[in-house]
Amino acid sequence: MxxxxxxxxxxxxxxxxxxxxxxxxxxxxxxxxxxxxxxxxxxxxxxxxxxxxxxxxxxxxxxxxxxxVKSQQSFEKNGAQMPVIGLVAAGSPTLAEENIEKRIPCDPSMFSDSFDYFLKVKGLSMIDAGIHEDDLVAIKKTTDVKNGDLVVVRLEDEVTLKYFKKNNHNLELIPANKDFSTIEVDLREQEAFVEGKSVGLIRTH
Amino acid sequence: MxxxxxxxxxxxxxxxxxxxxxxxxxxxxxxxxxxxxxxxxxxxxxxxxxxxxxxxxxxxxxxxxxxxVKSQQSFEKNGAQMPVIGLVAAGSPTLAEENIEKRIPCDPSMFSDSFDYFLKVKGLSMIDAGIHEDDLVAIKKTTDVKNGDLVVVRLEDEVTLKYFKKNNHNLELIPANKDFSTIEVDLREQEAFVEGKSVGLIRTH
DNA sequence: TTATATACTGTAAAAATATACAGTATAAAT
DNA sequence: ATTTATACTGTATATTTTTACAGTATATAA
Structure with a gap:
């Protein structure tokens, strides 16, 4: 060429x-x-x-x-390149370029529901749900979550991936590891932001 | 809609x-x-x-x-559609059309190594590796596997997903669940076919 | 010095295109 | 019996768009 x-x-x-x-x-x-x-x-x-x-x-x-006929870069390839974001301790997982660790060629519709980015899991708090460290959880940006959903929630400057359970002003963020304890939040005293929910997971062997 | x-x-x-x-x-x-x-x-x-x-x-x-904005069919997708094959008890997991449960829109290069199909996991024998029932394991067709790889092996008419360990003519297929026991095969007495190895995993939440 | 290639400006006309308006026809609903 | 929704035809026009033509400027090569 x-x-x-x-x-x-x-x-x-x-x-x-x-x-x-x-x-x-x-x-x-x-x-x-x-x-x-x-x-x-x-x-x-x-x-x-x-x-x-x-x-x-x-x-x-x-x-x-x-x-x-022939794209000059890998740009606008066949499929989308979905961004991977680290579960940063401070701030919410934004799609700003500096937070994107890498991109993975895959289709946003590969799971039953579409998703916006992958979140790289840190720690072992969800291990009994088969979610390991460095697994990539596919997150759909939404605040529309139900009890039992696996959600990404921001508390102060801490971002966490847990099961969601809410009764009135009482929010519980439940881990899947008996060595960790449930985070309980009284929404009258502390704010909690639902960043999105998990629609799937991928892991590289 | x-x-x-x-x-x-x-x-x-x-x-x-x-x-x-x-x-x-x-x-x-x-x-x-x-x-x-x-x-x-x-x-x-x-x-x-x-x-x-x-x-x-x-x-x-x-x-x-x-x-x-919204395609009426899954029509005009750009990316590949990777086949999902059930872990059938009899016979090897072939790509014949009748064995394909469905197809998932995703790129064969989404993991570190390319893969050929997804295998749908049955049973709990690998649960301590975070591999649950109905998880889809991305399989690369190859016979080039090393000890410690997660492999798809066919013994007689039984197909299984286990960790691979081989010393001379002694093959061990090791589960990740203490309730299951290692399958030991003396290759002088029984044949074992390596169908491929896992390069990744996806799960829909 | 004279080409030759790249990289434009400026203009204009022909062709392609969107889109409004005025109708016609038919089946189903009221 | 009349309205309403769907599904068109036919015409016309303003606008968008392609595309040709005539130039200008600059750097590089022969």
């Missing part, structure tokens, strides 16, 4: 980003706007070059008739 | 097929041609209905500005 010039590479990336974001390809004018060109012909020329080099194909006469 | 009428369903399928084939969405006129309508307004009305019901979104004023 022929090498791309710096500008051609930018244009290809622009098309891929647009496609990812909207689900359909950009027009010449939209590429121009994104990359700061002032003439649609600038985009046109780069697209023609990309077509000649085999990276895209252009359906002549069709609006937005661009399709990616 | 609201139900679709027969025609709306056809139009949505048409959009998905077109998108799969070309990489960009169809115009109203193209939908008409595909489905035999004679007025672009026919397509327009169906698209509006699909938008109202939440199946697609339409970027107003943009040509081909259709994006799929």
């Amino acid at each position: 022929k090498e791309l010039t710096k500008q051609q590479s930018k244009v290809l990336a622009c098309v891929e980003v647009y496609l990812n974001k909207t689900g359909f390809p950009p027009t010449r004018a939209e590429i121009c706007k994104e990359l700061g060109f002032k003439s649609p012909n600038a985009a046109e020329m780069h697209l023609r070059a990309l077509e000649k080099k085999g990276y895209i194909s252009i359906q002549s006469g069709s609006s937005r008739g661009i399709s990616i | 609201k139900e679709l009428t027969k025609q709306q369903s056809k139009v949505l399928a048409c959009v998905e097929v077109y998108l799969n084939k070309t990489g960009f969405p169809p115009t109203r006129a193209e939908i008409c041609k595909e489905l035999g309508f004679k007025s672009p307004n026919a397509a327009e009305m169906h698209l509006r209905a699909l938008e109202k019901k939440g199946y697609i979104s339409i970027q107003s004023g943009s040509s081909r500005g259709i994006s799929i």
Whole structure:
């Protein structure tokens, strides 16, 4: 495959980003706007070059008739890359780039319910539920949880993975290990934030 | 999610097929041609209905500005669908269609090593390794296994998932549950076929 | 010095496209 | 008997979009 010039590479990336974001390809004018060109012909020329080099194909006469033949990066591959977040002691498990340990190629719909990220398990508090240290628990971001759900809860600056049980203002976070004790929270005295619930688990052997 | 009428369903399928084939969405006129309508307004009305019901979104004023919000089938998935095979008592876990319980959308490279299928775990013999009944163990087809690997072995017509340990002609298949005992095989007297080894595990909560 | 390739601006026209409006037809519901 | 929902045809137009053409500028190679 022929090498791309710096500008051609930018244009290809622009098309891929647009496609990812909207689900359909950009027009010449939209590429121009994104990359700061002032003439649609600038985009046109780069697209023609990309077509000649085999990276895209252009359906002549069709609006937005661009399709990616060969993605320049592993970018927008086949499947999604789901982020893995460490169970950090301080703060909530956010999807900010600096908290992402790595990404795993898999489909967000691989479990019965969709999920948003993997949480890497620390400690042995859920071992009797077959959840080991370094297992990756698939978390769906939601506050809609029921008693008995395996949930991610933030208490102060501590994030924990436990079974959920709530009666009025009394919240119990129940471990699955007899050496650990249930965390009891009186919601009138302390706040607790439900970050999400587990919909599945994966482990690498 | 609201139900679709027969025609709306056809139009949505048409959009998905077109998108799969070309990489960009169809115009109203193209939908008409595909489905035999004679007025672009026919397509327009169906698209509006699909938008109202939440199946697609339409970027107003943009040509081909259709994006799929909720695919009607699991159709047009990009990623692979990995087969799940039950740990059948008789015969080896083959990939023949009749043995496949279902398929899970995920990437064969999601674990450190690639795998070929999921094996659905029966029984509690590996529970101390955190492997529960109905967990899906990702199996890589190989005979290249080392002592300590978690392997799928076939003895006669029995298939089992155990830890592997071999010294000369003495093979031990070790469970992870003190209520089960190690299976010892003298390879001079009985054959044992290594079907593959586990590279990971997934569980749906 | 003269090409040659890259990288654009600026304009304009033809073609593609979305989309509104005015109808028609049919089956089911009220 | 009349409304309501679905499912279209047919036409027209404003807008979007592609795409050709005529230039400009700069760096590199011959």
